[in-house]
Amino acid sequence: MKGLPHEWLIAGLENSAKILDLALADVSQEQARTARDGDDGWTVLEVLCHLRDYQDIFADRIRRMLEEEAPEFRLYDESARLALVIDNDYANQDLRAVLDQYRVRRRWLVERLSAAPESDWLCEGRFAADDVVDVEMAVVHTLLHDATHTEQIARVLKR
Numbered sequence: 112m113k114g115l116p117h118e119w120l121i122a123g124l125e126n127s128a129k130i131l132d133l134a135l136a137d138v139s140q141e142q143a144r145t146a147r148d149g150d151d152g153w154t155v156l157e158v159l160c161h162l163r164d165y166q167d168i169f170a171d172r173i174r175r176m177l178e179e180e181a182p183e184f185r186l187y188d189e190s191a192r193l194a195l196v197i198d199n200d201y202a203n204q205d206l207r208a209v210l211d212q213y214r215v216r217r218r219w220l221v222e223r224l225s226a227a228p229e230s231d232w233l234c235e236g237r238f239a240a241d242d243v244v245d246v247e248m249a250v251v252h253t254l255l256h257d258a259t260h261t262e263q264i265a266r267v268l269k270r
Contacts, residue, residue: 127257
């Protein structure tokens with residue numbers, strides 16, 4: 112084992128989804144569409160859509176590291192993130208459907224990692240020749256991303 116116990120990381124992935132469920136349990140579609148992070152910020156619904164879509168991106172990177180030899184990944188810059196908002200019509204998504212999609216996709220990742228031998232956590236991918244990541248680092252990044260945006264949702268809903 113290189114870093115944190117992997118069962119802790121897997122539990123963190125499960126708990127991130129549970130915390131999001133709790134934060135959104137009593138939120139209506141209208142609240143999710145109108146509660147916004149500042150005048151120009153995203154709505155709760157848009158943040159949740161972002162979490163769902165990045166769940167796919169992160170899970171795909173992990174899957175590729177487990178199945179391919181040192182895959183190369185593309186970076187998602189601000190224009191790519193904004194393209195997802197428009198292309199996937201975040202503003203008109205159904206809150207409960209998006210949350211269900213997030214849960215299903217997260218469950219797949221948890222199950223895949225739970226079945227992975229310890230050695231798989233060392234599988235690597237890269238963004239550039241000198242920017243190498245492994246599965247463990249990708250899971251930690253996923254958890255930090257979850258925490259950042261779950262805090263954002265909670266803060267927006269508290270206003």
